Amino acid sequence: MGLRSELHPVENNGYYVMPQACYTLTLAERRAICNFLENLKVPDGYSSNIKRCVNAKEGKVSRMKAHDCHVFMLDQLAPAFRGIVRKERISEINKQNRSKQKIKSHVGTKSIARTIYEMREAPQKEDELPIYIRLWEKTRKGKHNEWQDDTSEELNKKLLELHEAQIRENGEDKLTxxxxxxxxxxYRSGYILGMGPGPRPSERGRTNIQHLEEKIRAKVEAEMMTSLQEMEDRIKQDFDARVSALLEQRQLEDQADITN
Structure with a gap:
């Protein structure tokens, strides 16, 4: 699929070798972190003595309690890894991934999720294009109101055609x-194309909220149908019993008339 090519297996003398990820630490780097934790001093009662959990020779940390793990992840992780993470390597990988993007976005310091929120909160004008077209234009155009690439412009035309089709078929456009x-x-599994980082759909073309709503509707509908069927059966039984009772009473009255 061409994703994370730097992690693809590499052939070496007839064998395939898996490259290490950028966050993989060498033994020397692990020992540096362990030395930091061994020399770390904290206030009394802040946490247990983490030095007892450190094996600097092997570069391992083990037997930490839940509270110690919480303190380590919250307060000690960043200073422990300071100077260890290879920022140049991560930056290089990010640049390579961005260069492979066919559709470029321009949102500045704001995320796409924040941009959507602001557009939804703003008062909507009459005859205004739907939010998905305005969002596409806002995130795919540069400072001079020019498209970032030809693909973005072509997809914008398709979005406009989709909008016209919705108006023509349904009279209004309610697409999110x-x-x-x-x-x-x-569609790509677990990802909403064009939306950037954010919530992922549970299945094709549907968000988690829509999927949950449909499941609840189906469950309530099934329960109501069951209740209606049970009620219908009870009414039918009562009706048959009443008809039988009236018929029996009428037969008794007829026999009494004949006897008299």
Missing amino acids: PEEAYTKILG
């Missing part, structure tokens, strides 16, 4: 950005 982008950009 997630639904519209899934129709135009396609």
